[in-house]
Amino acid sequence: MVMKRQLIGFALFSGMLAGTTTGFAQSGNVVKYHASMGDVKYVYGVAEPVARLKSGDVLETNTVDAFGNAIQKPGDPLSLVKGDNPLTGPFYIEGAQPGDTLAVKILDIQVDGNQGVGAFAPGFGALNETNYTPMLHPPLPEKIWLYPIDHASNTATFKALDSNFSVKIPLHPFFGCIGVAPAGGEARSSIVPAEFGGNMDSPEVSVGNTLYLPVNVPGALLYMGDGHAAMGDGEVAGTAIEVPLRTRLQINVLKGQKINWPRFENDDTIMAVGAYRPLDDALRIAFTELVRWIHHDYGLSELDTYELLSKVARIHLNEMVDPNYVVVALVEKKYLPPKKK
């Protein structure tokens, strides 16, 4: 676990960052950190930081895939995998204190390789018995699909195992895992999404969006991993197109702004995350957070907001396969009053 932090100087990202709605500083150091299997983590919790950033800095780093890059060719079994969702991090953000919010602006995400992996692992999936919805059926068989990545066309190719059908799938790279150390002294597995973010499997963690996370410990301790080249809603069979990623993220600390659950925002839309079980409760969390966000920041009464959302909200069901399920409730800003000063 070597500290590979390198200061690159006060690089200016004015083009990239100009006009952001979240009022970030428009410059910052670039901190580079290269992750390898030697220093990944498997829990979100308090651990020795791999690098430190100041608010406004840009982090350039990478992640291994959800299998620790262990599946490389046909026939490689899941038993080669050392642990699910190895995480890059933690990154210590100076000045971040419990009660603050961490804003992570996704500047760039690139698939870091030429192949993705999909796997059906017995006990994991929305349409089969699992550890938390166990049944007496024999498990479905383990299966692995390899997805060649074509960077020129920005696609991955699905190839059926039981027939010769294949089809190209456009890439939409994002982090399945991104989160901070949990509150209350908890440490949570890298397969869990919850209040601290984590394994949200949210395609919203992609270029153009800013992710807000509650800060629970000094330095926030940011982790990321579980790169996805593309994923269907619900991630129903248990995996996306799993890939290593390279990324550039700008990190800001919003002092004294407290949130309870992760949020996303871009120029057009605000998005609230609910991560729990059953989906009914994940949805209730996401929507009560969205109602309160709008009430607090945009000034509509709670009942007017409730009514308005019943007419114009959108729901993105991210996944129903992890220990908690993730629902994103969103609304376009064009339907809201101007933001309060």
Added chain:
Amino acid sequence: MVMKRQLIGFALFSGMLAGTTTGFAQSGNVVKYHASMGDVKYVYGVAEPVARLKSGDVLETNTVDAFGNAIQKPGDPLSLVKGDNPLTGPFYIEGAQPGDTLAVKILDIQVDGNQGVGAFAPGFGALNETNYTPMLHPPLPEKIWLYPIDHASNTATFKALDSNFSVKIPLHPFFGCIGVAPAGGEARSSIVPAEFGGNMDSPEVSVGNTLYLPVNVPGALLYMGDGHAAMGDGEVAGTAIEVPLRTRLQINVLKGQKINWPRFENDDTIMAVGAYRPLDDALRIAFTELVRWIHHDYGLSELDTYELLSKVARIHLNEMVDPNYVVVALVEKKYLPPKKK
């Protein structure tokens, strides 16, 4: 309950119907039926038909709004409402027999009036205690919002009750209720969505889509109502912009084709409906139906389909406020093999 069926002759709808992917006959009689509060129904079940159609006929009819058009001006209380979701119908489709499928192609839907209604009715909604998620909290207060409809701009206007904020919402008219008589001698309330369709609150019941419903009784006995001018995903506060509608639907009987749950299709997409509680199970129903549809009609193996959907499926969570919740699982046809002959 007067039979108002009128045969209009062999009107040709070649322009409208040419090129459909579902192979409908390209002509058919037009059957017109005008519904009023004197002959609405409040259950999906066996009842005297209001009109009869042949397979291939086009139905022109209308629906009153979810409140029976009882809420017209500020101050009108919900106590004026005689019953929820009054239904137009049933329509008897000649030749439809249990084990067949009814295909309802939505040719046209128009808002039939200049105002829509949104209501917060205590005990109804995703973020408050209800009859089926009861709690000890005092109920939230009854509230009604009126939405002026502007046909020129194709918008409805939300006006906040607790501030002077207003905003225009684009119209996307669809039937919240459309279904047939249930199987097994059941009769179900017009507020229930289930295997027979019903109160699915699916924005998919709109122009360009074909709805497939299982036929459970001779003649199928088709009903529709609960017009929506626009609705947010989840319909979280319990209502959409509730409006009367005028519609034109082409009805076909697919002999000997049996489905278990409603489905939608258009030129680009196939969509399977799950309607149950909790959302977890609604999602499982929708996706197992989608897997089996693809396996049966497009020839991919079930596990290949499961994997592919985990990468490219989309989920539309229609509503989480009715006695059953509705999830639509969908996939674009471009990701599938050619349909089997």
Added chain:
Amino acid sequence: MVMKRQLIGFALFSGMLAGTTTGFAQSGNVVKYHASMGDVKYVYGVAEPVARLKSGDVLETNTVDAFGNAIQKPGDPLSLVKGDNPLTGPFYIEGAQPGDTLAVKILDIQVDGNQGVGAFAPGFGALNETNYTPMLHPPLPEKIWLYPIDHASNTATFKALDSNFSVKIPLHPFFGCIGVAPAGGEARSSIVPAEFGGNMDSPEVSVGNTLYLPVNVPGALLYMGDGHAAMGDGEVAGTAIEVPLRTRLQINVLKGQKINWPRFENDDTIMAVGAYRPLDDALRIAFTELVRWIHHDYGLSELDTYELLSKVARIHLNEMVDPNYVVVALVEKKYLPPKKK
């Protein structure tokens, strides 16, 4: 559907009925009705009554088993079964009107035969995929267990299919199905439990208890069936020891007393039923009903009741295998204030 009602005269059941806590009339006619497969029903709904009773009358009748008595010997397949849960009834109770409550006091239940049946039917059960929790697993195999009944020792004998283990199980006979015509013009399958009672699979429907059901239509239209000789909590594999039953029930109409969900009562205990999905909501229904029952009849405030139940309530989880799940929340009267007059 022949009316087999026979008046037996003003038989006096003073011994049996004296001292009941529910204030029933202490005498009544005996109405006898013998059910056979020729006149069973498969839905709770409005149908021609098979007999009529006055409030206070005693009904002597019988039920076929959940398979219509079709499974009699090893090797009989489930395909012999015409329909699940054939119902005896309906019985028209004179004077019962919507808004009243029907009180059904269980005077006697006897197993009407020498053998019970247990079956594992694919798609039915708490630990395997079902119609409403579907999965991609192949179904578990159909299996049938026959249970010899020994009336002398009041036991049934389980005999393992895959080994030579056998064990005696004490009989606790009760009706899995008992209910009235639903509200709002609905008709519900005999496999469904809901507000109207129905397939509650409640061992509480046994001698010594009084069942209260809401009256939704004139005459109430009482049905019963699905006799169980004994059942485990949850009825997890989908069946109890299924048997025909003979019974004696005293029926009373409680005029102007309205309940929303079924209730049970005996000398010592009050019990409220919740029947919905998921179990979380079934429990919420049962407990909010119990809180309101205690508040209304025994005068404790709602929050005092909530607190007290958190210390002394009991929960009986009846079943998690039917289209709705059933939870009974109960409290011993010794923990309550005296009932209000």
Added chain:
Amino acid sequence: MVMKRQLIGFALFSGMLAGTTTGFAQSGNVVKYHASMGDVKYVYGVAEPVARLKSGDVLETNTVDAFGNAIQKPGDPLSLVKGDNPLTGPFYIEGAQPGDTLAVKILDIQVDGNQGVGAFAPGFGALNETNYTPMLHPPLPEKIWLYPIDHASNTATFKALDSNFSVKIPLHPFFGCIGVAPAGGEARSSIVPAEFGGNMDSPEVSVGNTLYLPVNVPGALLYMGDGHAAMGDGEVAGTAIEVPLRTRLQINVLKGQKINWPRFENDDTIMAVGAYRPLDDALRIAFTELVRWIHHDYGLSELDTYELLSKVARIHLNEMVDPNYVVVALVEKKYLPPKKK
């Protein structure tokens, strides 16, 4: 955090331990540890042990109440509480290694004081909106009930706040919290029940029962707290009668015996725990564990077991108010074949 371990010598507990079904050594050292608020913990995880035991040793210790003994008299607000469920421990059990099972035999539990506390804390309870089932209702008001304990009659007294009703409740003291360090490097809040035990709120943690917990880290690291003098099923308002406890527990390590979820056993009964959300899945966990336990230890086939449990199993729904819900599935040994050697 002072080590207060005291060896008492080879005290013999022959009377207490004779005839146990779980084959414990009938003697062991007594290790005494006195806990106070100065050294409680708020997470189950890896921490410095407060004492060390050998397999077979008896632990004599105590716990503060769920509020850290902060609520002592009428008017004391919940804001006095420093943290929920302060835990005594951890206790390091020598020789316990991941893959082993820890057996905790409850020899004695006594209420350690003269008063218990019940509290309604907004956001906590089965019949009101909570952090994980949030709604837009204003929270119910904070309320506290004090329960005098009468050691002579072994009762606590409920006193209504809104009337002058009071009633005595028999004591059944048990630990709401008992668990070990979780697997995979996780650390979990003392309000969470899960695979490692924890806040199960199981009245089964009482004298006469043995609790089995999976060992996940060297030494197992056993914690306990959240003493309850009595509790209703479901703990619906969020608290039991919360008390400090004194206890005597015998701890044994079952080498090489791996379990996935907590279990209980006494002379008559085996009991499997499921702890998750929704209740449906908690029940599935408990019952699949019970089926596999019986299949593995008693030799019945899985389907025979499934069938038998459907006839004779019992369910104890412990709580539906913590971050996970807890269901215990149980069966009397008299219904099972002899245990395999």
